[in-house]
Amino acid sequence: MNVSIIDPLQGDFPEIIEEYLEHGVMKCIAFNRRGTLLAAGCSDGTCVIWDFETRGIAKELRDKDSVCPITCVCWSKYGRHVLVSATDKSLTLWDVVNGEKITRITLQQTTLSARLHPSSRVPSVCLACPLSSAPVLVDLNTGSTTVLPVSVSDTGNGVVPALRNKFSDGSPPLTPTAACFNKYGDLIYVGNSKGEILIVDYKNIQVHGIVPVSGGAVIKNIVFSRNGQYLLTNSNDRTIRVYENHLPQKDGPATLDELSRTVDEVHGMEKLKAVGSKCLILSREFQDSINRIHWKTTCFSGDGEWVVGASGSKGEHKIYIWDRAGHLVKILEGPKEALMDIAWHPVNPVVVSVSVTGLVYIWAKDYTENWSAFAPDFKELEENEEYVEREDEFDLVPDTEKVKESNVNEDEEVDIFTVEKDSAFSDSDMSQEELCFLPAVPCPDSLELQDKYGGSSSKLVDSNHSGSPFSEEAGQNGQPSNPASSPLEAVGNSMGEDTGLTESSKRRRKPSEKGLELQAEKVRKPIKKIKASGKLSKAKNKSMEEQDTSNGEYGDDDVYM
Incomplete structure (x- = not known):
């Protein structure tokens, strides 16, 4: 999408609340990779899978061992598994198709956010950000954990610093700490309480670069755009920052090693900062300079052209939308309910938000009716015009049709087997292993109507x-x-007697x-x-x-x- 020639007042972003979903008290949401299914975590420990096309419940995942509120839901790459974290310090991996629980792991602290490794077909590793400790890599098969570094020490040599539990002044690091994978999962970006972004190698858990964030405030969220070209941070200084990622999408660690060899004149902390400055470059800062509100959560649009910030003020349901150039193009104002979580549809200009009451609101674009789209020959007129008929308009065989010739080659073979790539998903083709839809269960009518x-x-x-x-x-x-x-x-x-069906065979x-x-x-x-x-x-x-x-x-x- 070419944003430079589009009127910001007519942009491709949502404008009104089109519909809302209601099922228990929902707390967090996440789309699958294609945007056909929406997972919502509830306060009773249930994970509801909505069919986003029909707005019906396709699956309900309920764990008898966990009835605590869910803090985060995350889809696997091919949409066949969902990872759920709850306040009882548990991580549960579900098979969406069968509705079966694959594994359940209990950590030492409650997980605020969790992400599955993006490149694995069968989920085996996840990244968890606990409430009051450093992010950890969790092996879902064995339950073992690996703590990631949140700070480094200036050793004065070229050795990559190791993990430290405390800062130089002896104070423990402020928590929680944000972290996320890059597009292919070979690097992990960790944001600490000192206002730094650490670039960590996934395989050997070593810090290869440090990016200082202006202001030095605690980093609450780190999000990558779907194409991996931009990184977004949300800090405690009430500012959203967008960085351009100059590392290649693949073989990131190898590129970091080459950058490290080019800055041999410096060592230690300065070397890590020099490498980090070549990896991430600050592009734009977003904030509400008038009200100075803080942001509950942030995200990119599906194509990465828009930046979204959800207001964290009490009793406000406001969603701010900017373009990447820094212009505020829209403020969506919802009901008088605090906002808990948001998600942008991967393909369509649709935003889904969760309120503190547990309702999920669907924001969509307000399209105007265009009747000429149903009849290509129809022409809309602003005012009456004098119509001049053609010479042969009412002839049985007009002369204009006599001279018409078809440009279609009727002998050309039509290929009906090749599936073209979706422009919205240029990184990979549609995989046969990918799950896009589930059979939806129709919601029954209210019992009040039946009783009435x-x-x-x-x-x-x-x-x-x-x-x-x-x-x-x-x-x-x-x-x-x-x-x-x-x-x-x-x-x-x-x-039932007329149709000859028994009570057991009838669909109730x-x-x-x-x-x-x-x-x-x-x-x-x-x-x-x-x-x-x-x-x-x-x-x-x-x-x-x-x-x-x-x-x-x-x-x-x-x-x-």
């Missing part, structure tokens, strides 16, 4: 022990009565509001007929009794005569 209509229709039934007026009619016809508790059940039973689904009204209307008609036939039968019986009595009297007279 079921109660109103049950009043039509006589309040006797038989339960249903159909039992009386069946008894008169010499058939065994089958009492029903309500007319809805009677209708359902009759439908609560009818909708309109269906309940139609069923109640169907029940009212036979009830009226039954009551009317009952009145007629009573009148007929009474007349027959009178006739029998009169005949009996004349008959006796005839006998005695």
Whole structure:
């Protein structure tokens, strides 16, 4: 997208709340790689998988061993696994397709954020950022952990510094500490409380570069854009910074070694800073210079063209959107509810936000209706114009159609097997192993509606022990009565008998509001007929009794005569 020629007031970003999702009290969200599924962690320890196309619940992952609130959810690269962290210090890896728990590991502290290694097909390693300790690499197969460095010491030689538990002044490092993988997972970027970004090699856990952040404030979040070209930091000084990544996407450690050899004139800390200055270059800073609000969380748009910041003020649900040039293009104002988490759709201009009440709001672009899109020949006019017809407009065979010739080569073979690359995912093709959709379970209607209509229709039934007026009619016809508790059940039973389906083979689904009204209307008609036939039968019986009595009297007279 060429941002330089696009009007910022007509940009490709969300504008209004299109819809909201409700299921328990949701706390955190995450899209899968294609944006077709949305994972949401709830306060009761449940992870809900939403089908984002149909807005239905596709899967519900519930762990009996953990009922604590979820702090973070993370998808694997191919969307078949979800990593969930909770306040009970647990990390749980789920199989999304089967809904089974693969492994559960308990750490020493609560994990605030967790990320699976991006290059592994089967998740085996994750990066966890605990509440009050350094980030750790967790082996999901064995449960072993490796602590990452959060600070280095100036040793005065060319040796890469090792991990330190305290700063030079003896004070412990402030926590929590942010960390994230790069695009291919061969490097880890760690932000510490001194306002530094450490570039750590994933394999040997060595620091190869340090990038000092202006201000020296605590770094709360570190996020990479999807293409890996930009890095975003959120600091305690209420400023969002975007850095350009000058390292290649692959073989990052090898490039760092080459940069280290080019700066042999300096050693120790200065050497690490010299290498870091060539890896990340500050591009732009974003902040609210008027209100000076702090940011709850930040993210990039799917294409990396927009920078998003969620307000951390109490009682505010505001989302700020900037372009990478630093211009504020939109402020989305939601309800009077504090904001907990946000996520931008990987493909579409859609933002999903979570409020403190547990609702998930879906922000989308407000598209204007364009009827000419349905008819290419239709032309919209601002005012009436005089129409001049063509000479052959009303001829059976216009001359303009006679001279038309088709430019389509009918003999050319059409390739229907080759799948073109998606421009939004230029890094890789669609993999057959990737999970994009799950069968969605339709949400049942509210029980209040069923009770409302079921109660109103049950009043039509006589309040006797038989339960249903159909039992009386069946008894008169010499058939065994089958009492029903309500007319809805009677209708359902009759439908089941007509179709020949057993109770176990029927798909139990609560009818909708309109269906309940139609069923109640169907029940009212036979009830009226039954009551009317009952009145007629009573009148007929009474007349027959009178006739029998009169005949009996004349008959006796005839006998005695």
